[in-house]
Amino acid sequence: MKECLKFYINGEWVDPAEPKTLDVINPATEEPCAKISIGSKKDVDKAVAAAKKAFDSYSQMSVDDRIALLTKITEVYQSRYGEIAEAITMEMGAPAKLAQMAQAAMGVAHLGTTIQILKDYKFEEQRGTTTLRKEPIGVCGFITPWNWPMNQIMCKVAPALAAGCTIVLKPSEEAPLDAYILAEIFDAAGVPKGVFNLVNGDGPGVGSAISSHPDIDMVSFTGSTRAGILVAKAAADTVKRVAQELGGKSPNIILDDADLQKAVTGGVLGVMQNSGQSCNAPTRMLVPAGKHDEALKIAKAAAESVKVGDPNAEGTTMGPVVNEVQYNKIQALIQ
Structure with a gap:
């Protein structure tokens, strides 16, 4: 069983202030696959202090140096690509092919897009007699979910690094292993000390501490509406910027002139991907x-084409849902 008991703070792997651990459960086996530390305020x-100190110099780094x-991060990421995909399969049950082709791939995609945008991005422009300058916000606190773990981490972290911000990340305690690898990647790539910090933990402990911290200038949260409300309330007292994506699944409206076979099949398979956890x-x-x-007949045939099973088995297109809590919630909704 893998042990990920340290946090990455100020360019070093450090012990938590108070020892408290949590087993990471492999949903395919329902057995512990790793152990992490649960952080505290x-x-x-400590992480915010490191990020605040690093901001003074990192925010002044040239665009060319940030590119x-x-x-370099992309290069090191590619060298760890297989490990990232395997970690995502193990921690949240994504079929191996999906983890390889989509889950891990999104990290590379976000990095690539960010680099391309940064090359031509206008941080300063003239509007008449006024100079408009766009500056980094400061220290960013990022709280990310388990369903597309690397995608949601990198779509926050990459633009923040590009803009000149520093970061404190709390990945989901359900799926923290890919984030741990990412911290190792940033360390190997030479990200300056304090620019990226990783603290594992739960919402009530680490999440609320990030949301309410007076030295965090922006918090970005992806997750449930319930938790999003708590983040917004915690952030309000310090008037920090808050960006939230609270999800919610949309209706699939198929009109009279649609190709019914194609539309219904595509819709059903779109639901089944990632065990519906998108x-x-x-x-x-x-x-x-x-x-x-x-x-209904088309939908039935599409659903029957889905192969449910061990996410590491050849041909599996649907693995388990992430945990017992989600499973029970789904069963209740079906009933």
Whole structure:
């Protein structure tokens, strides 16, 4: 069993302020696959202090140097690509092919897009007699979910690094292993001390400490509406900037002139991908009343083509849901 008991703060792997551990459960086996430390406000304070100190110099780094840093991160990421995919499969049950082709791939995609945008981004421009200058916000606190762990981490972290911000990251305690590898990647790539900091923990402990911290200038949260409300309330007293993506699945509306076979099949398979654990999964399909029976037959055939099983087995297209809590919630909704 892998042990990830240290936090990455100020360019070093450090012990938590207070020893407290949590088993990471492999949902395919329902057995522990790793052990992490659960952080506290003291750990967040230490990480924020490091990020605040690093901001003074990192925010002044040239665009060319930030491009070079992101390029180096991409290079090291590619060398650890297989490990990242395996970690995502192990921690949240994504089928191996999905983890390889999509979950881990999104890290590279976000880095690549960020680099391309940064090359031509106008941080300063003239508007008449006014100079408009865009400056980094400061210390950013990022709280990320378990369903697309690397995607949600990198879509926050890469732009922050590009802008000249420093970071304190709390990944989901359900799926923290890919984030641990990412911290190792940043260390190997030469990210300056204090620019990126990783503190594992839960929402009530580390999440609330990040949201309410007076020296964090912006918090970005992806997750449930319930937790999002708590983040917004905790952030309000310090008037920090708050960015939230609280998900929510949308209806899939199929009109009369659509190719019914293609639309229904694509809709059903879109739901099944990632075990339905995507905020864009089109879980409510609306079809013309006159085509209901035909659509039902197509949907049944599409659902029967899905192969449920061990996420590491050849041909599996749907693995387990992330944990017992989610499983029970799904069963209750079905009933």
